[in-house]
Amino acid sequence: MAEPEKRIALLIDADNAPASKIDVVLAEVARHGVANVRRAYGNWKSPAMKGWESMLHEYAIRPIQQFAYSKGKNASDMAMVIDAMDLLYAGKLDAFAIVSSDADFTPLVMRLLTEGVKVYGYGAQQTPEPFVNACTVFTYVEALGQPANADNGTTKAQPAKELRGDTRLVQMLRNAVEAAGDDDGWAHLGAVGSQVGNQASFDPRNYGYRKLSDLIDAIGLFEVKRQGPIVLVRDKPKGRGKRS
Structure with missing residues (x-):
């Protein structure tokens, strides 16, 4: 039912x-x-x-x-x-x-x-x-009602440097990945999203990204592994983040 x-x-x-x-x-x-x-x-x-x-x-x-x-x-x-x-x-x-x-x-x-x-x-x-x-x-x-990652208006995607400078966002994502991760640190993206939602109000579109996976890719602080429809995420070792 x-x-x-x-x-x-x-x-x-x-x-x-x-x-x-x-x-x-x-x-x-x-x-x-x-x-x-x-x-x-x-x-x-x-x-x-x-x-x-x-x-x-x-x-x-x-x-x-x-x-x-x-x-x-x-x-x-x-x-x-x-x-x-x-x-x-x-x-x-x-x-x-x-x-x-x-x-x-x-x-x-x-x-x-x-x-x-x-x-x-x-x-x-x-x-x-x-x-x-x-x-x-x-x-x-x-x-709302705007193309994701638009190049004009207030929905423009925030660049990696700006995202990484948002300590609240970074800590929230890292806490969520850690809480949802297995022994090797890998966490299902869906579980990460649920953990983030339990921590605080969160919508990736407020940062200019349509989905959480897009935001995770952009911030450059996490390793991402895709297995078909499954997306796995884990924290990168310090010093290995993407350069903006």
């Missing part, structure tokens, strides 16, 4: 998310399950929300009206948090997808994770790191 599809609540902070990217965000969410709850929060009286109107109807997203009760305060954030907790306690969902570039949602993400549900985040590249790192997986919207 086929495993039932995961039920996902898609909650959009429309004040801090581009309407032009909602189609690719929905396609990405569909990789994880069915977004059977779709809500977008904002002050729909505001002219700034005009770009969202056609998207709401086209993608069956329910608009949730929030007036700005006081200057400088975002009532939409509070409404999203309240709805997320109500949906969580209803117990009928497997995951949440939050579309925002606002770090104020970090405590909400951490609370949802403690209940054993996954949280997929989508936002702009300027999204603060606490929110990015809190999510099960966070993907920059600039990386």
Whole structure:
């Protein structure tokens, strides 16, 4: 019997998310399950929300009206948090997808994770790191719907020197390879991906690479062995990395 599809609540902070990217965000969410709850929060009286109107109807997203009760305060954030907790306690969902570039949602993400549900985040590249790192997986919207390793825009592949200079990324990959490796240090790439996902929010597309294997090849710190469809990875001895 086929495993039932995961039920996902898609909650959009429309004040801090581009309407032009909602189609690719929905396609990405569909990789994880069915977004059977779709809500977008904002002050729909505001002219700034005009770009969202056609998207709401086209993608069956329910608009949730929030007036700005006081200057400088975002009532939409509070409404999203309240709805997320109500949906969580209803117990009928497997995951949440939050579309925002606002770090104020970090405590909400951490609370949802403690209940054993996954949280997929989508936002702009300027999204603060606490929110990015809190999510099960966070993907920059600039990386969605663009050719992999593009030579223009924000999806351009980071070069090996830049990748190796990212100590967090290097340590995360090395820890994952070590944890998944056999006695000779070889680890199945799929197991490495799972280990990385357990450590922190991670998506190779945020670095300009379509797949984890492409990123592993580019960083030049690991030996790669391909046996048909199976890809094995192990850490290179120090000093033998590729030159950039």
